[in-house]
Amino acid sequence: MNGILHTERLRLRHWETKDLLDCIEMNLDTEVMKYFPAILTKEQTIQFYDRVQQHFLEHGFGLYVVENTSTKEFLGYTGFMIANFEASFTPCVEIGWRFKKQFWGKGYATEAAKACLNYGFDTLGFDKIYSFTATPNLKSENVMKRIGMHKTGRFSHPKIDKEHILNLHVIYEIEKKL
Ligand SMILES: CC(C)(COP(=O)(O)OP(=O)(O)OC[C@H]1O[C@@H](n2cnc3c(N)ncnc32)[C@H](O)[C@@H]1OP(=O)(O)O)[C@@H](O)C(=O)NCCC(=O)NCCS
Secondary structure, eight states: OOEEEEOSSEEEEOOOTTHHHHHHHHHTOTTTTTTSSSOOOHHHHHHHHHHHHHHHHHHSOOEEEEEETTTOOEEEEEEEEEEOSSSTTOSEEEEEEEEOGGGTTSSHHHHHHHHHHHHHHHTSOOSEEEEEEETTOHHHHHHHHHTTOEEEEEEEOTTSOTTSTTOEEEEEEEEOOO
C-alpha cells in the first residue's frame, strides 16, 4: 500500500508516526552514531523526522523506512537527500543509510541501497548520485563499493571542525548507465 520499493527481503516505504520510537532508539545508540559528531536526543530525532517529511514535500523523494517484509520490523532507513552544504560538488543528490545495530551484517543496507539507486535513475530521473562519509566509517564506504559507486576524492566537511577526526570525508559517485 505505502510501499515504494520491494526487494527480496525488504520493503521501502514512507514514514509513519509509529516509526519514531524505533528511530529515536536507533539515533540514541552510540555505536550507530559513532561516526557522527554526537548521538541524537529524542527531541533531535523528532526534528529530524520533521525535516524528512519536509524534504518529501519539497522534492518528492527522500529517506525511506526499510522494513523487513516478513516480520514488518523497522530496520533503518535508506534513500536520498539534497546535500546543500558548501562544497565544489553541491548541491547534489546524496544516497544515505542508517540501520539499527542488530540488523547490521545481513546485507540489508546494500540490498536497500541497490533498489534505491535503480529507483533514483529509472523513476526519479537522476543523472548522478553521490555519497559521502567520514573516512573512518569503513562500513558505510563498503556499502558504497558494493552498490557499484566509485571513489572520486576526499573533502573537508564544512560543518565539522577542521581538527575533528570526522572532518575528512570520502566522496563516491555513480552515474546513470546510458
Ligand atoms: C553503514 C551501515 C548501514 C552498514 O551496515 P552493514 O551491515 O555493514 O552493511 P550491509 O547491510 O550491506 O551488510 C553487509 C554485511 O553483511 C554480510 N551479509 C550477511 N548476510 C548477507 C546476505 N544475505 N547478503 C549480503 N550480505 C550479507 C556481508 O558479508 C557484509 O559483512 P562484512 O561487513 O563483514 O563484509 C551500518 O554500519 C550503519 O547503520 N552504521 C551507522 C550509520 C552510518 O554510519 N551511516 C552512514 C553514514 S554516511
